[in-house]
Amino acid sequence: MTIRTADRLLRVEEYYFSKKLAEVAQLKENGADIINLGIGSPDMPPHPDVKKELVYACDQTGSNHYQSYRGLESFRQAIAHWYKSIYDVELDASKEILPLMGSKEGIMHVSMAFCNPGETVLVPNPCYPAYLSAAKLLNINLKFYNLKEENNWLPNMEEIESLCDDSCRMIWTNYPHMPTGANGNMEVFKQLVDLAKKKNILVVNDNPYSLILNDKPESLLKVEGVSEFVLEMNSLSKSHNMAGFRVGMLCGSEKNINHVLKIKSNFDSGMYKPIQLAASKALALDTSWYKELNINYQKRRNLVWSLADKLNCKYKKNSVGMFVWAKIPDEYNSGEDFSDHLLYNKSVFATPGIVFGQEGKKYIRFSLCATEETIIKAIERCEKNVETLVNI
Numbered sequence: 001m002t003i004r005t006a007d008r009l010l011r012v013e014e015y016y017f018s019k020k021l022a023e024v025a026q027l028k029e030n031g032a033d034i035i036n037l038g039i040g041s042p043d044m045p046p047h048p049d050v051k052k053e054l055v056y057a058c059d060q061t062g063s064n065h066y067q068s069y070r071g072l073e074s075f076r077q078a079i080a081h082w083y084k085s086i087y088d089v090e091l092d093a094s095k096e097i098l099p100l101m102g103s104k105e106g107i108m109h110v111s112m113a114f115c116n117p118g119e120t121v122l123v124p125n126p127c128y129p130a131y132l133s134a135a136k137l138l139n140i141n142l143k144f145y146n147l148k149e150e151n152n153w154l155p156n157m158e159e160i161e162s163l164c165d166d167s168c169r170m171i172w173t174n175y176p177h178m179p180t181g182a183n184g185n186m187e188v189f190k191q192l193v194d195l196a197k198k199k200n201i202l203v204v205n206d207n208p209y210s211l212i213l214n215d216k217p218e219s220l221l222k223v224e225g226v227s228e229f230v231l232e233m234n235s236l237s238k239s240h241n242m243a244g245f246r247v248g249m250l251c252g253s254e255k256n257i258n259h260v261l262k263i264k265s266n267f268d269s270g271m272y273k274p275i276q277l278a279a280s281k282a283l284a285l286d287t288s289w290y291k292e293l294n295i296n297y298q299k300r301r302n303l304v305w306s307l308a309d310k311l312n313c314k315y316k317k318n319s320v321g322m323f324v325w326a327k328i329p330d331e332y333n334s335g336e337d338f339s340d341h342l343l344y345n346k347s348v349f350a351t352p353g354i355v356f357g358q359e360g361k362k363y364i365r366f367s368l369c370a371t372e373e374t375i376i377k378a379i380e381r382c383e384k385n386v387e388t389l390v391n392i
C-alpha cells in the first residue's frame, strides 16, 4: 500500500538543480574533483557590518518573537530609501512594500493572488523555471513568449499581444534577464506596461540582478502612472551576497500589495527580526559595496570568457548579471550533451540552457560564483587534450 499523493505532484518535477547537484555530489564522493560553475549562489560573504548586526540582533530580547506580517517598519523604510537611491523610484514604506523571504517565495504568492486555475500567465522562454513551477502547481495555463538572440533577448511585443487573450491575467518579465544576461531598458518596460494597460492585466518584473555588472539599474516601477498594472520583486540574494538569508521584497501599489499580503499572511508569520535588521544594514551600504563586488565579478567574467573561448563557445560581451550565457559549438546537438561532455570529461559543471526553456537548447550557462583560482583551474583543464578526470 502506498499513500496517495495530490495530482499537482504529477504536474511538476523535482527542481533540476536538486537532481543534478545530487549527481555532482555523488561524483565528488567517488573522488572526482568537480568544479561547479552551475549555480548562481554567491560565494563571497555579505558586508561585515551585516553579519555584525545579525549576531547583535540575535542576542536582543524579543528577537525570537513572531514578527509583523508586513515586516518591520524600519526595514520597509530601508527598502524605500534603497529604491529611491538605486532606481529613483518613490515608494510609500507603509503601504507599497512587502518584505519577502526571497523572490522565489514571491513568485508563488503573486501567482496565487492574481491567477485562477485555468487562466493564463505569459512567461519568457528562456526563463527562471520557478515561474513555470508556480503556474503548474496552481493549475494556471502557461504561454511562452520567445526571446531570441537576434532580438537581443528582448520581447517581441507583437507576439506578446497575440498571446494575450481573455484568459490572460499576468505577464512575467525579468530584466536584467536570467539566464541570457540581456539588459532591459525603460522603452521595453514602457511597451510592456502599455500592453498591460490595454489588456487590463498585470506585468510583474523580477529584478534580482540589476546591481551585478550593470551600470544603469532600472525598475519597472519607474514607468509613470501605471501602479495598478505593475509589481516588482527584488532580492538581496545576489546584490548583497545574502542568498541563504532568504530576504527580498515586493513593491507596487497599496492595493496590489494587500492582495499578496492576504495570501502570504496565510503561509508564514513574518521574517526573523535579526534578518530584517541585517538586511536593513545591507541596503544602507554606500555605493563602494557594489563597486567592490563588481570588480570581483568583472575579473571572474573575463576569465569565464577565456574559458568559453577555449571551448569554442560564442557569447555577447554586453550582457549583465552573474552568468555568462554562451552558444555551444555546432558539433554538439544540445547544451545538455555539451554540459555532460564537460562534466564527465573535464569535471566542470555548467548548466545546460534547456533548463530554462527550448530557446536555450543550444546554449550553456556559466556562473560567476566561483573564485578566480577555480575558474583558472577550469580553463587549464579545458586546455588539456587529456579527457577525463571523473571516475564514474
Ligand SMILES: Cc1ncc(COP(=O)(O)O)c(C=O)c1O
Pocket (backbone or CB within 6 Å): 040, 101, 102, 103, 104, 105, 128, 174, 178, 206, 208, 234, 235, 236, 237, 243, 247, 248
Ligand atoms: C531570475 C531569478 N529570480 C529569482 C531568483 C531567486 O531569488 P531569491 O534568492 O531572492 O529567491 C533567482 C535565483 O536564482 C533568479 O535567477
